[in-house]
Amino acid sequence: MSKQLATFEANFRPLINTYLTENLPKDVDQSILSDAMAYSVNAGGKLLRPLLTLAVLVAAGQSEIATGQLRAASALELLHTYSLIHDDLPAMDNDDLRRGVPTNHVKFGAGMATLAGDGLLTLAFQWVADNDLPADQKLALVNALAVNAGPSGMVAGQADDISNEHHQLALPALENLHRHKTGALLHYAVQAGCIMAQTTPQETAALLTFADQFGLAFQIYDDLLDVTSTAEQLGKRVHKDAQESKNTYPGLFGVEGTKTRLAEVVAAAKTALEPLSQDSQLDVTLLTAFLSYFQIEG
């Protein structure tokens, strides 16, 4: 990992975590629900999505993050956490381990876990809308979040995922599934940064191409880890994709073929940023460094 990325993470991960810990309880009016929501939000996630948003602001030359920007970026972690809680439910993937601890429904029951997810999803929209950003930015964020997280984005991907278990998809359908299921929220993470940094249309287009390749790399890497890691390393159950006959890259290309595909996608993400290092005021070295998350041993 680059020193710049390490410093960025060391600065901003605690900032987001503190924001979440301090502010989440203020907007929950039932004690068990509050505990259930906080349990998963504070479970030590990597905060990749809000960090990506803030990295776009840093790329645009911001050294300080405004309170409204921090609130809007943190909202994305609320939304991501909801998606994990619902995804883990017995009615969905039925996982009992996440980030090394029992999943929300194991701890609080499936009913309360459903509500914790519903609460986090709704609160994400509240945090995006009730902050001191300009009105046009807030509305653009609400719209982009709904489009990417909702039934034309992430929820469509989840529906595709559970509908196609035990049914091998060809590559175009698999990429469509992943673009929705994992890609849409990473797309939004970068888009939220563009909205708040007020990047030019050219810059936004390049950054969103980067985001989409980044999202694809993320899913391919996640598929690979499921095959090649232990539960101790991942903090969640492994080899579950095969057990549940999920559609994955290793299922389609094998492990070696998947590693090759990952390298290609990471290269495409890097290439997408290159015009910006010449033709714009943006400093894309930090965003480029995010691609180091996808390094495979051996």
Add this chain to the structure above:
Amino acid sequence: MSKQLATFEANFRPLINTYLTENLPKDVDQSILSDAMAYSVNAGGKLLRPLLTLAVLVAAGQSEIATGQLRAASALELLHTYSLIHDDLPAMDNDDLRRGVPTNHVKFGAGMATLAGDGLLTLAFQWVADNDLPADQKLALVNALAVNAGPSGMVAGQADDISNEHHQLALPALENLHRHKTGALLHYAVQAGCIMAQTTPQETAALLTFADQFGLAFQIYDDLLDVTSTAEQLGKRVHKDAQESKNTYPGLFGVEGTKTRLAEVVAAAKTALEPLSQDSQLDVTLLTAFLSYFQIEG
């Protein structure tokens, strides 16, 4: 029912239904998910919440409803439908009949029903934000919807409800539960009308007092029907509150005591509107007529 209310329903219920039927599929990018969402949205709900919103606009003198207002009002039906789908899930109330037809999870499975709810909740925010209303109204709607539907509103009430089964609550705690669980969304229905009609602070305060008494009456009436009706009449399972040891008014006051309480609350709702019929430009006869929904036989 008053002739004015019957005419209003005959005009606006088909308008909302047509809007929902035509526009819902445009924002869903997965076919089974689209079917699951449409199944419950088009199941013949009474559309009480969007009708209440539009009734405030009519009270303010509007004879025509603008497209953006119709979209924002219809969003509330998306949100209400999500709450019913999740409430019916096996992990929650485990109901298999709703509006006379199988519940969403009976038809599509609990996983897809969870996603249909998630999709409707997210899409509600999209519809409130991407329409031709002024930006300040849209942001006010997003905020009010999140506060009333989320973990400080309806979701808190649901959490209270499932946490207190088999545990008799005293009246203040029961009213707090109902204010969140049922009241918050009816509060928002009227508030959304106030935002779009740009009512004065005094008018808004009176209308929201009406909304809160209306919400209380709604829950008391719902509790009564569960005790006194048949499944054929209601299109859903009856006597389930007692079976599940839910906290209800009849459980606390008996049927006759509950009828007395209902009459008191309906009277309070009516009283809340009275100053408006003297001191404002609003015509509250239509809103007053909504209280006829709570008539008990005998």
